[in-house]
Amino acid sequence: MTMPLMHPKRKNPVLRTRQLNLPPGARGRVALGLTAAAAEGRFELQVCEACGALQYPPREACHRCLSPHLKWRAQSGEGALLATTTLHHSNDLFFRERLPWRLGLVHLDAGPTVMVHLHGEVAEVDQAIVRVTVGARLDRAGQAVLIGFPFRGSAHMADDRMLREMTSDPKFRKVLVTDGKTEVGQAIVRALVKAGADVVWVGHAEPWKKFGDGLADIAALPQVTLVPLDLTNGRAVTELAGEIGGKVDIVINNAEVHRSFGIGARRGTDAARAEMDINYFGLLRLAQEFGPALKGRSADGDAGATAWVNLLSIYALSNFPSHGTFSASKAAAHSLAQCLRAEMRPAGIRDINLFPGPIDDEWNQHTPPPKLTAQALAAAIVNALRDGVEDVYPGDVAQEWLERWRDNPKVLERELAAGG
Numbered sequence: 001m002t003m004p005l006m007h008p009k010r011k012n013p014v015l016r017t018r019q020l021n022l023p024p025g026a027r028g029r030v031a032l033g034l035t036a037a038a039a040e041g042r043f044e045l046q047v048c049e050a051c052g053a054l055q056y057p058p059r060e061a062c063h064r065c066l067s068p069h070l071k072w073r074a075q076s077g078e079g080a081l082l083a084t085t086t087l088h089h090s091n092d093l094f095f096r097e098r099l100p101w102r103l104g105l106v107h108l109d110a111g112p113t114v115m116v117h118l119h120g121e122v123a124e125v126d127q128a129i130v131r132v133t134v135g136a137r138l139d140r141a142g143q144a145v146l147i148g149f150p151f152r153g154s155a156h157m158a159d160d161r162m163l164r165e166m167t168s169d170p171k172f173r174k175v176l177v178t179d180g181k182t183e184v185g186q187a188i189v190r191a192l193v194k195a196g197a198d199v200v201w202v203g204h205a206e207p208w209k210k211f212g213d214g215l216a217d218i219a220a221l222p223q224v225t226l227v228p229l230d231l232t233n234g235r236a237v238t239e240l241a242g243e244i245g246g247k248v249d250i251v252i253n254n255a256e257v258h259r260s261f262g263i264g265a266r267r268g269t270d271a272a273r274a275e276m277d278i279n280y281f282g283l284l285r286l287a288q289e290f291g292p293a294l295k296g297r298s299a300d301g302d303a304g305a306t307a308w309v310n311l312l313s314i315y316a317l318s319n320f321p322s323h324g325t326f327s328a329s330k331a332a333a334h335s336l337a338q339c340l341r342a343e344m345r346p347a348g349i350r351d352i353n354l355f356p357g358p359i360d361d362e363w364n365q366h367t368p369p370p371k372l373t374a375q376a377l378a379a380a381i382v383n384a385l386r387d388g389v390e391d392v393y394p395g396d397v398a399q400e401w402l403e404r405w406r407d408n409p410k411v412l413e414r415e416l417a418a419g420g
């Protein structure tokens, strides 16, 4: 059984914040295939197209027939534990600070034997066969590692000490949600509170206006504090970062402007400019002010700074002409988010990008169903934090578009030009 995580003690401000050490992060190009799958929450191994042999560790040519045609395929990860060991000493600084650390050797039902980090609920090998499920997760350095999970976990499974080092569970963490005025923002706040977040700061751009019902409801939650935040106003972002930047553990940037226009349907650039100002420059302003503060605190105890979440759009991958300028602003934000991810990774902060299809809101009134509900989107964010993934495509529409985009981006462009 995993002991439920206790609320972290108040920090002694006199003590120095623990500095970050990352686990070893160098990987070859082939091994990055494991990381690419783990970043989307899958455990994949290479399968030889010529003879069908499963490969581990990742390699350039088949270990059985030397064919170079190896394809990454999802694995169930089920297997039997062969042996376990507990490290009490390590020369690696990351592991030295986190000892003791359990490792195991698992014989996968699919064939290979793999080394895994062991979840605390996995029993020691005795007379009985211990079944485990192996999954791939990203570690603090952002690289895939394999983890042995118990076949049936307890309710507090996510509180495992080793697992919290890999993931960004919102439990006991302090979160900033940049826009609380939309239904999506309010659903995110509710989901975070339910997931055990300690404090949720909720931005609202026009504090002088009367609250709508939804905002008043979440403002009444004891964990929630409303803060004035207008992402178009650089000075306001700087001021808020000065106030709470040193305490925020997770930033969720859900603020967006969405107008459903292409190029020909409207004269002038006002609407496109407003989209850019929030969707792209807003992210830039936020990242410049809150990024440095987060980076300094990623090793700060059990609930240190851990993740940055961006609400992008599946339209960021390929322009959807009836939402043309919005698509362009999200494509710009996607590119910037990749830069943010690269800058945050060495500091142990995970950048999570969400690419939803059409959301069930006022700007998608003309879009036929299925549309993603605010609650489903909020659940996807909490799950992404708990599983420590990097890229999420929530909902059937996003999944389908992603598949078509991967299959052939040019064909998708033509299909979207014809209306979807």
Ligand SMILES: [Zn+2]
Residues within 6 Å of the ligand: 048, 049, 050, 051, 052, 053, 062, 063, 064, 065, 066, 067
């Ligand atoms: Zn082969």
